[in-house]
Amino acid sequence: MAENKSIHGVWQNRWTFILAATGSAVGLGNIWKFPYMAGENGGGAFVLIYLVFVAAIGIPVMLAEVMLGRRGRQSPINTMKTLAKSSDASKFWGGIGWLGAIAGVLILSFYSVIAGWAMAYAGKIIGGGLLDQTDIPSQFGAFVSDPVETVLWHSLFMVMVLTVVAGGIHKGLEKSVQFLMPALFVMLILLLGYATTTGSFGEAVSFLFKFNPEALTADAVLSALGHAFFTLSLGMGAIMAYGAYMPKEHSLGKTVVIIGVLDTLVAVVAGLVIFSIVFANGLDTAAGPSLMFKTLPVAFSQMPGGIVLGGMFFILVTFAAWTSAISLAEPAVAWMVETAGFSRIKAALVVGIPVWLLGIACALSQNIWSDVTILGSDLLDFLDKLTTNIMLPLGGLLIAIFAGWIMRRSHVVKEVAMKNFALFNIWIVMIRIVAPIGIAFVMYNSIEAWLVFINK
């Protein structure tokens, strides 16, 4: 442990780590999920609570994950095993890595299906004349109910993900994020520029930021907290795996704050873009998961240059999903390389093929297998609930407790390497008290919701 390098290599510099971790964090969660959740939960109140959770729980837990990864220098499974041993803690803590690796591949299976939808939409807008249709929203239903097309797009996305993962961190991850992340930011800024010309930008701003406490239901609070985990890629070792490739000498505090801020900015900008378009065209704010697919193309069809803008938007979503999906596979793949001695290509295939098959089942759960339900949900929805409501918060809770209470304090101090003691102490309070209590609160409510869901 604590060698200077991971066997998987090291990021070229701190910025590459920041790009990769931001690539993991920024994804469907920001562009597809955040706007529709804000829309469904009444806007401003949800957004504000979500921002508080990101700052008070998300960022401290992220620091803990990066710290654990960099100290352990291996895949999350082996990192947690080694760190538990070196703090004379029970083997139980090693289980955090397993929980995370399993959550990662489960999320990847349905994530890839939705990313496939986004990719299909980019193709349909640019080449397929989608925007010329008379009834654009119903095109989404027709597309999703086509088993062959959705399975093919999911398969293509899995090939893209596994190709990068198989390449390893220098050839694969590092090269792709260096190109993809800046491209993503440029595209978002262009779209933001467009949003300001719609005449409804002000309305979008007030929808997202006007604090409307009457919309603040317990459910909205709960979704905001759960979403803070999902959007920052926390609780499953993705950020821990990337932390293992981080050069030793850098202080972690500033790094994680940059990642948290970038992730939040992308979500807020995506929200502003989407709601400017929604308001300018008199569309429904509470359209739910179909918001992006059903309403945006309608808006794009009505605007000059819509084919280019619409195509760009869905390509952007695909890029964002791609760099997140890579990190979902990394904990399991890195573990196989370390433990089974597989090449990265072999490990990517051994992890990827079952995920691809499960993803096919998720895609089919939206059409020919829609009658098959698990606890009342179709497979895609079930996997989303299982991971987001149970596995990620549980992982985050255990990580906070391990970093705050179990790991030797001298190891923590050395690894976090924060020069500012006041800030370090604030983090300690967050990770020992605020985060565990906050997360336990989410979990309690999630389990309650889960029980209601089971008993239905």
Ligand code: PFF
């Ligand atoms: N953070 C990603 C998003 O917002 O789309 C999703 C995700 C990636 C969740 C990696 C968890 C993870 F480990």
